Amino acid sequence: MAAVEPHPIRLVVEDDLARSRLTVFFRLLLAIPHLIWITLWTIAMVLIAIVNWFAVLLTGRLPGGLHDFTAAYVRYTTHLNAYLYLAANPYPGFLGTPGSYPIDARIEEPERQSRWKTAFRIFLALPALLLMTTLVGAGGGGGGGGGGGGTTGDTDFGSEAAWGAGGTASAVFVAAILAWFAILARGYAPVGLRDLAAYGLRYAAQTFGYVLLLTDRYPNVDPREPPATQPTPEKPVRLRVEDDLRRSRLTVFFRLLLAIPHFVWLFLWGIAVFLALIVGWFATLATGRLPDALHRFFSAYLRYEIHVFAFVLLVANPFPGFTGTPGSYPVDVEIGPREPQNRWKTLFRLFLAIPAALLNSALSGPLYVAAFLGWFASLALARMPESLRNLGAYVLRYSAQFYAYLYLLTDSYPYSGPAEYVEPEVALEPVPTWPDAPPEPSF
């Protein structure tokens, strides 16, 4: 992976996953003082954002005092959202002090900004705001609010603020709901859900920073950037991406229509898969293994599904084949050999799959928005932006693991974290250590 200049707004995660069941259970109520406070702060921020806009337009740089005020606001919204979305445990402070919270936004000193980008900032920010809405929710989640854009910060967690475009729940919101149950049961947060929330919060902080004129660097939605510093769980279902980002304008323009024969074939094949699944469920329950023929049949269908959706959603370029042949497509699913499966997990597979199904559905929002934005970008540039492609690949990887679980190909639960482990090429900056917490990934 090529080294990329770090974004001036980064997220530092020093959370140890431990959670207090009591504060988690009452989290929404405990946050009420913060919700009142952020409403007031957001009103002030809207006015300050207008001042910011004129200041940057005139001087080409955000003056120090305004920068500090705005940075504190962005940090505070990050702390509060991390608390509300269960990405961190402690009760946050009210001032957005740097380094005061296990999930913190690192914001660099003011730098020169392009006046053109400043003049049209609110329009330029629209794609990022749209993506943020589906990923984190309107207004960046529980707190925050696009000051410069005049959007108001709806601060009620679980209200419309946590819902994505088109009325669907945002991915981070659904992750938080699932984490709430998991934490109450186990006393700590699942790492995948925490990392998903952190990823969303990082993107929200960068989007707010862009809208509120802290920086003119565009928010980066790439889930692999920067790479994770610790291995993610080994999974029998993995996504292999060998796409070169090149896109054919003609096939991009007609992509949905070109996929129609694939949709028909997916539907017909899906009927056979549904019937075979019933047989497979009984067989796995009886023998503890999915029969080899069914394992191959479901694997081919799953690969084919991912090929088709990678094509439709612009995660890859070529027209896919109809057979789901392994290695035949630049975005491919690698499925491990069949293994013995836990009979209890098989017996209750449908019910166990419900949380993953909810998250899979919520992740489709960012996926579709990335494809929508990527469609315009690919038509203009004949190239898919890497960050959008990687977001698509992340969601497809989760989908592949979810469907593999549903199709009895594995009893390993899908991993929801956005980053897969990659050996970092650039040494990450040392970050202050949260008291009594082991080092955690930096997003």
Added chain:
Amino acid sequence: MARRPTRALLLGALFLLAVGLVAGWSLSAWALWQTEVPDGLDPLTVPDSEILSPDLLDEARSYETFLRVLFLVSLVVVIVALALYARFGGRFVRESAAGRIGTGMLLGMLGLAFLWIVDIPFGLAALWWERRHDVSELDYGTWLAENWLALGGEFLFVCLALLVVMGLAGPLRDWWWIPGGAVFVALALLFTFVSPYLLPAQVDAPPDVVAETRSLAEEQDVGEIDVRVADVDSYESPNAAAAGLGPTRRIVVWDTLLESFGDDEVRVVLAHEVGHHSREHLWKSVAWYALFAFPGAFLIAWTTRRRGGMREPTAVPLALLVFVALQTVALPAQNAITRNLEAEADWVALETTEDPDAARDLFAGFSEQGLIDPSPPTWAYALMETHPAIAERIAMAEAWELRAGR
């Protein structure tokens, strides 16, 4: 020494086979061409001025002239575009990770997409013209959306066709056209069978329309025929259709027709559509299709041989060009065939309703509402008209009246 007589024998046998096939084709075509319309009606003509007022006639002629020119230009542009696609379309092979057939499907769909793009300006110009003359109220956005969806349907169709052709061309090489032709005829039969369910959303017909259809079907001795009303947008032109085969036989009447015409005119339309069923026109259409499908498939197989035949995806763009070119060449013949069937349905309707006045009013009404030129120029008649000209249809009503001694 022994080789020469064998070769001559083989050539002779092939010649005889070819003669037999041509004779069989001609005999079949002659049999299918026969209708109940009596000879000797042609000389009768009706002056256009008796059908439309002078102002309306001028407007209809000017209106149709523009559309005809547009049709001709678009036809030329489409052929040129397809020729370019046949030359360069093979490059899109690199956009596919699918196998032989899947890549062929992609090239087929991209060819249609290319045509769609090329045809958009002509479609928009035609719509602008229709709106300007109050013939259509369709807005541009809806037109584009409907066209986009229709392109999706065409994609499905071309994929199915290429699946058949390329699937057969794999093992059979250049001989795919023989079973391929048979499969296409079977598909045409299937399509005709299910066609009633593919027409616009339908509701129950009013009781009087149902009763009228039943009575007309009895008179034409055709058994019971279902009749439904298509619930279409108010801007759609009045229309009706006979669809289905055997148990799916149905007549579908657009609600705009029921709203625009009186009971007598609607009765003529119903009798015309029942006539299509009673004279087995849908079966005949499939038979005509079969007569064209085999030679057409053969010509496609023959012309694509230089590109490796239809088993190679790179032959698909050329096949598309040949297919459209053949369709264009066959267009006058196909239009003549449908006009022949429509003329018979008109005659049967006159025989059944015995109401030439209603037929006259109906056809004049069509002309007035759709700004249809009652007597189009010969070239436009040959290339564009699937029904007899309005003047011919009215002349037939008058001829029937004369023969009936009224």
